[in-house]
Amino acid sequence: MQRRRWQAGKRMNNIVLCGFMGCGKSTVGKIIARKTGRRFVDMDAEIEKKTGRKIAEIFAEQGEEGFREMEHAVCADLAGRSNLVIAAGGGALTFRRNVTLFKGKDTIVLLDVPLERIRHRLRNDRVRPLLQRPDKEAVMVALYKKRRPLYRAAADVTIKGKNTPLKTAYAVMEAVGCAPGEDQPKKLDRNGLK
Numbered sequence: 001m002q003r004r005r006w007q008a009g010k011r012m013n014n015i016v017l018c019g020f021m022g023c024g025k026s027t028v029g030k031i032i033a034r035k036t037g038r039r040f041v042d043m044d045a046e047i048e049k050k051t052g053r054k055i056a057e058i059f060a061e062q063g064e065e066g067f068r069e070m071e072h073a074v075c076a077d078l079a080g081r082s083n084l085v086i087a088a089g090g091g092a093l094t095f096r097r098n099v100t101l102f103k104g105k106d107t108i109v110l111l112d113v114p115l116e117r118i119r120h121r122l123r124n125d126r127v128r129p130l131l132q133r134p135d136k137e138a139v140m141v142a143l144y145k146k147r148r149p150l151y152r153a154a155a156d157v158t159i160k161g162k163n164t165p166l167k168t169a170y171a172v173m174e175a176v177g178c179a180p181g182e183d184q185p186k187k188l189d190r191n192g193l194k
């Protein structure tokens, strides 16, 4: 039986997931996309596709400033589209010019994950350019503290992201009013599974 999709076929605004590196934007975003019939887009993957380069290469060759310009261009592109679930880069929505592109048109959702959990998830990270340094720990804490209020100000909705990805995804869908009736599990078990 074909699954009923929430507002399938209608033009829908985007759901933009924001939050610190490692908060689960991509994992949760993919679930929401699957459940709601929207397309999932990872902002960093879009930047890599557009430039033909890895995020780490862009940082190495053009610095963070160069990266932020590309990120802004991708934000503008995505804000002009609809029916997407967007996993924003961890820094993207700390810039007002990017928030402005989505605000009012799309729904910005903060996945608010405690620092301790983020720290644990990122402990072995070898990919994110901002964290490849000896004082990684201090940088992470300072960035987290500086950014959290910015995320909160940008977001239309804040979801505590300490549950399983599936539960978090359902919490987001419910909060933004796009929980698909037939896709909604009758009851979740302790692991967030049907």
Ligand code: S3P
Pocket (backbone or CB within 6 Å): 019, 020, 021, 022, 044, 055, 088, 089, 090, 091, 092, 128, 129, 130
């Ligand atoms: C960044 C987060 C990364 C990526 C880039 C910069 C940041 O995305 O955009 O390394 O400034 O926090 P994720 O949040 O997906 O790791």
